[in-house]
Amino acid sequence: MEQVPAKKERRLTLVLGLATLIAAFGSSFQYGYNVAVINSPAQFMKTFYNKTYYERNNDYMDEFALTLLWSVSVSMFPFGGFVGSLMVGPLVNNFGRKGTLLFNNIFSIVPAVLMGCSKVAGSFEMIILSRLLVGICAGLSSNVVPMYLGELAPKNLRGGLGVVPQLFITIGILVAQIFGLRSLLASEEGWPILLGVTGVPAALQLLLLPFFPESPRYLLIQKKDEVAAQTALKRLRGWDDVGPEMEEIRQEDEAERAVGFVSVLKLFRTRSLRWQVISVIVLMGGQQLSGVNAIYYYADQIYLSAGVKENDVQYVTVGTGAVNVLMTVCAVFVVELLGRRFLLLLGFSVCFTACCVLTVALALQDTISWMPYVSIACIIAYVVGHALGPSPVPAVLITETFLQSSRPAAFMVGGSVHWLSNFTVGLIFPFVQVGLGAYSFVIFGVICLLTTIYTFLVVPETKAKTFIEINQIFTKMNKVSEVRPEKEELEEFPPSTRGQ
Structure with a gap:
């Protein structure tokens, strides 16, 4: 049964x-x-x-x-x-x-x-x-x-x-x-x-x-409406026996009752959330500062400088967009198979390699006749790499590495980093391109490399784990198991929450 x-x-x-x-x-x-x-x-x-x-x-x-x-x-x-x-x-x-x-x-x-x-x-x-x-x-x-x-x-x-x-x-x-x-x-x-x-x-x-339905976690933890949460879960799961999942949400609720609402300020002050917050900032910053929007905002200029005829640029840009969609479809299916951490490492590594080769290709394209094709291949490889890991995975990790009370504040931090980085790249890249020319992608390559190293050293795998199990991994990383629970987000949970 x-x-x-x-x-x-x-x-x-x-x-x-x-x-x-x-x-x-x-x-x-x-x-x-x-x-x-x-x-x-x-x-x-x-x-x-x-x-x-x-x-x-x-x-x-x-x-x-x-x-x-x-x-x-x-x-x-x-x-x-x-x-x-x-x-x-x-x-x-x-x-x-x-x-x-x-x-x-x-x-x-x-x-x-x-x-x-x-x-x-x-x-x-x-x-x-x-x-x-x-x-x-x-x-x-x-x-x-x-x-x-x-x-x-x-x-x-x-x-x-x-x-x-x-x-x-x-x-x-x-x-x-x-x-x-x-x-x-x-x-x-x-x-x-x-x-x-x-x-x-x-x-x-x-x-x-x-x-x-509304989010069952929101209904139970924040609205304290157990009946509505249970009804929503039954509709979402398609069967009546939602007891184990309700129990998991209840235990998350009990763990957080002492904490209450976590503001952005409290998020930065809470020691048990230190590595989660740093990871959000690094991954969201890495996602945008790695040059993806430079590719999208200025793809036409890059293709033109790579030798594509002016009238054909719009079709090459659509082709790049199609590759992006195709690889993101792949990410939907492989994220549970390969895991979040692996996709981040693979994606940022591919982007780093593409940036390095693109720099060489753009520097040599006037001297070697086939270099423009290498430039286009690098842009497509970059888009493939970014679509597999850096684009989709950071938002998934914010949801998974924070519990209910701190999740909204975490998304505010992640979103602010995301949009400020996006704004900065859009504003500064044209000037960087004028100043550095072919070498402008070196900056993005370095950011890809640093984000890869950080992911390898710090970011844990979160696939197929409950929110509580993921939080326990970070509790150990943050070295807070002895800290009083009213000061922290979560104490160690009993093993009964596992494997539901």
């Missing part, structure tokens, strides 16, 4: 599968879409900015003012992401995980309407404001979706479902690249529609997500 739940636990039920798809499509997809959507129509939008300025002032903007205005339009998105990350803790603690995702749709539907109407209204300010709002939407969704799915999933599916948000980010990037082809919506008439499409997934999520 004991074996039945264990076998069933491995099953992906319809309710859990649909909740995952709706949450990821409605939220994560938009993050990816808005990262890439502004690249293709850039020239048409700059013309619109200048034309609007002329209609108001009877004069055109100078080149510096136009470039500055465009930089602000691009960088408002990661800045909004940073603002969104700071809102994660208060929102998920007050509205719940599902409630926050539903509330977050405001930050997508409103800017979608504004961007769609900006040309008719003759206002580039509407675009800049909208980029800030969709950035807030992305900042919230990039933190809340992995948290929500990580808390819905049984431990044996947590890694796979935790990678799904990243999969939808890559699909969003690819869809934006396809819609942004000059033959489709990257035109003088089409760009407002291209920008406004982001509201469609949000509207679908607003209609469908209310029919799915």
